Amino acid sequence: MLGDEQDATGGHEESRSASPSSSKGVKSGESNHSSSSASTAIDPSEKGDSYSGGPTFLDPENITAETLNNHMLTVGAPPLDLLVRTSGVERLSDFMLWQCHQDTSIVFLQCLWPEFDLWQFLPVMVEWQWQKKKLLEQQKSRGMSKSD
DSSP: OHHHHHHHTTTOOOOTTOOGGGGTTOOTTSOOOOOTTOOOOOOHHHHOTTOOSSOOOOOGGGOOHHHHHHTSTTTTOOOOSEEEEOSSOOOOTTTTTTTOOTTOEEEEOSSOGGGOOHHHHHHHHHHHHHHHHHHHHHHHHHHHHHHO
C-alpha cells in the first residue's frame, strides 16, 4: 500500500500543511518539500484594482475641527450639557473632552458605577436644572440692563 501511494504522487513527498498555491510553481521533476511556514499572504495584484494597498490617512495639514466632528461616534449629537464621572476620582482622562463646551457642567460623584442609580442621579439633575435656570435669569437681566 505504501508503494502504491508513492507511485500515485510521482514519488514526491508533500507536507500536509502545504497550501495548494505553493505547489503551483513547482516544475515536474523537482521535489516539493513545503514547510508549514509557507506564506499565505495574498498578492495585491490578485485582489483586483479595488485594493488600495492599506488604510489611507489624511494629510495632517488638512485635518480640521469639522473633520474630527464628522468622524466621531457622536456625530450629529449636540454638545454635552452634563458630564457625570463616578468613582470619586476628579479627572476625566480625556473622556469626551471634544464633545464638551464652555457651559458643560461636570460632576464628580463618590459612588462607583455599579452603585450609580436613579437616587444618585436625581440630585445631580436637580442641581444642574437649578444652575441652568439661574444662568438664564442672569443672561436675561444682563440683556435688560444693556438695553436701558
